Amino acid sequence: MIHKKRYIATLAIGITSLLLIAPLSMHGSPKDGALDPSIPPRKASASTWKQLADISHRSEPQVRFGALLSPANKSQRPVEVIVGLKSPGSRRGVWKGRILISPTERDAVESELAHMPGVSVLERDELPAVQITLDSPATFERLRRQPWVDYVEPAYASAELSSIGCTAPPPISNSTLDSSGDILPWNFPYHRIPEAWRRIASGPHGGPGQNVTIGVVDTGILQGNTQLTMPQFAAGQSSGRQVINIATPTIFNPYTTCDHGNRVSALIGAPRDGINMEGIAWKSNLINVASHTTVVVGHDEALSVVDGIRMAHTLGAQIITMAFGNHVVLGNLYLVGDTIRYEYYRTDLRPVLFVGAAGTTVCPFGATAYPGYLDEVIQVAGASEQHTPVYGESCYGESVDIAAVVGLGGIETAGAGPDQYLGLGSSSGATATIAGILALIWSEHPTWSRDKVRDRLYASAQGYRDPEMGWGVPDAFRAVGGLASLSINGPKFLDELSQPYMLSANTGFAEGPFSYLWSTGETTPTIHGIGPAKKLTPVTRTLRVTDTRDGTTLASTFTLRPEPTGRPCAREESDARICDH
Template identity: 30%
Template sequence: MTQKTLKLSIVALLIMASCTKEDVIEDAIVIDSAQKNPLTTVEIKSKINEALNSKESFNWKESSDYLLWSAIVQGQNIATIGFGISENDFDRSKSVNNKKIQNELIDIILKYEGKSLEKVLISSDEYLNLIDVVIEKQETIIALRKNNYIRYLEPADYRLLNDSNSTEKSESSSGCGYESEALSSADYTTVTPNAKVPWTFYQHNIPSAWNYSTGSGITIGIVDTGVSPNQTLLGSSFNDGQSYGRTVQKYGTYVDSIWPWSTTTDGPNDQCGHGTSMASVAAAPRNDNGVPVGVAYNANLVTYRAASNVVLEGYHEQNGVKNAFTALGNRSDVKIISMSMGHILSVGKIEDGIKYAYSKGKLIFCAGGTSTSFTNFVGVIFPAWMAETVAVTGVMEGTAYQKCDVCHTGSKIDFTVVMQRASSGNKVPVNSYYDNQTDYVGGSSVATATSAGIAALVWSKHPTWTRDQVLTKMRQSANLYPNKNTEYGYGNINVLLAVQ
């Protein structure tokens, strides 16, 4: 090679190197200097509240990269990624390329995070196209959001209502409690063999409907805080009085730990009280103990302790609910699922779990929302606003529709349940946390569990029906049908009509 040729070759290499360097810089993700430090929890909450006040909803898909990254950082750097070739590509068993897509996304994370797989991947869901990962860098968020296979990318442990800097308290203060209260004689009617029928059941003609159906052969799944081990009518005495030949099964999917890698649940037992009340109103036996009976007193029951309280905040609560829905979705005997818990923000993994159960033919009832001092500006809450769920709320006693004093209403509501007395303000009688004790429970929570029990009566009367046929019959038997009200849906169901 001549000296002249060598010089030309060196120049060419330098030009190529220069171009390659420029290309790398051009493709590099550059973070604005003002966005290199994450927003505080107060600043994040302010931006979310702005969206909630203006649109009554918030979705992480609409947030900026900076806001999303900040929320992930403020939630132990944990993120959930839902992936697939389309919005409805959530079921692993029906997704041909799920492993390839998952590996592609993990490779992006490893590239930008500069860490090994075991320090990045927390879990890969068995049934759903989603993974939980650790992300520290904003560049990783930006790179992932450019990928066409991302269905959603969300904080997995950001707490809007329960963050350590907040002076606000979660709804758990009203959702939980072991207290009991003697029932007013005006709030029940005693029927054979010595069971108390709550006053609200008569508002919907449920006792008359029992002449046609008591829920036999139908299994209700309840996703809540579990069931008390000290309430034998929801345990060893589930078959009592005129309730017979049925089963109750209890499971736990909630992990009581701040450590995301923990997988050991704390069991099926209710440590809140809320789940016990919901199970009672849906399916407590027609007992001879002088305590309240449930709507579908001959239905089977499967309960899940999926969360510690009614506000679905935090990694393990949202994971617990997702896992409960997929487990119930995989059971052929479960036809109805009731969940009287929720959040004012959407949660992608819970959406996936609900869609999975819905795809298996389940009829899913969710609470429309019960107000607290900091959620009363919100309409129907998540996941009741989903198309796959039936949203229920509570109303006052009387001929005119008036929501209960803590209940949410809105266009997503499908049904209402009368659950608050006009004069005394008393709610629905239920069995309490301990044997032979009673209590009152209200809000959209009890309305939801009541509706699940009603659905069991209808389905038991027509065991060959599909979910859609049952739901259509319930709508046709409601007193506002066929004109759906913008706040109260189809209104109160006449259960006697529904089972005839």
């Protein structure tokens, strides 16, 4: 792979070119955006010319594709922006999987834009958006007044954030070796990932993550990391899978000195080969797309991130991991959000689940990171070993959907060589962990819809939604159908002596198959009995359930305790008892 840079770049450019020239799909009527009350209006852009000019710190705008025409007014430094387009009178140009401006109307709008004085058009996006330069505040104000303008956002930003996230913390040193000889990252047992592996291996669908493709849209991988390149990626017990390492045309090179994407990919899917550490979904396919150079993605890399998301989905990703973002103080990335929604609702490609970080140290006004807080993204926060927030390591808020254990230290991931280990923590480590668990669920249930996979993830956690940490910390073993809990359903009280009762096994959504053994000797999931003939005689029954597929066995005891009260049964009380009449 090291000697195929030209081929990789050509492939990336080719994919992007196909996307750009492909016919726009799922068009709605030009009036759909105005008439459909389910389509929310776009929030007005708060950008001012001064903000745009301050952001555009370079003396000349960056040309990403094609040639840049000279600005009409050379006394001003040109400012590069992205303009979203819509039908006049409509609320948006695109909503979810629908483009709400017709091709004919879009052509007319773009022609009008291109002929505006002071405007130079650089690039047309697949969605109704155009990258342009503006020469002056007057041109900017004239543009914003046009009825076909959906939004205006900067096309690049300051480089002051360019190194954030690229320095790996040291991994926690109390690691254990798995039976394969690989290091078992310390947070895996907190999610019962090894137990999930055992159950998946005992089933009909192969190993953990098998036939599931995960796209990692991030900073790329380290040049010397053989764990994430072929053939080592498919070595040992991870045989029969593929990895694709590519870059967007802007980034050009999938190999990088910023190790963030490398650590995310390794935690998700490093091979089980006895050499380094093992990833969560060590039989999954990976598509690593280098699309940006820092964890805090501003407007400077929004266009490249858009390319990365499209490339990963086009190449077959069912899960796309986005362990990056920005915060409300940096402004919205409208084109990135529109792209995520559009790809999420596409019907011509495989259904995709997006997984995004809640953000780490910069949490202004209690906000979480964009684009993770979009409804179409599973937003992930970090948690302690006790399933509580780890302030300073992760952001929290009502938009968070799920959490993963990251603690206060780095989780082990593969470095540049076989004997090198890096750490990954915070919300990035949490995001990678959840992406891997999703792959385990989907590999165990290959026919499930993405909604069912996501809902099973949520259901495997604490059972209620917390205002800071969403559904909490998931149990991977429970999520893949393992026997994670056992209780006995029965009456809370008996109204009469010698009253018939029924007890039944409650295995949650564990999938079995099961064998049952009651203390009475019965081997069915439900038994019947007769309550005591005397008041002070308890009824106690014990049940042992064994999952005959993976060997897990749990036991539970149920007792009806006689409790003379001198008054009728209080049905609101929860203790099971025999009532005293």
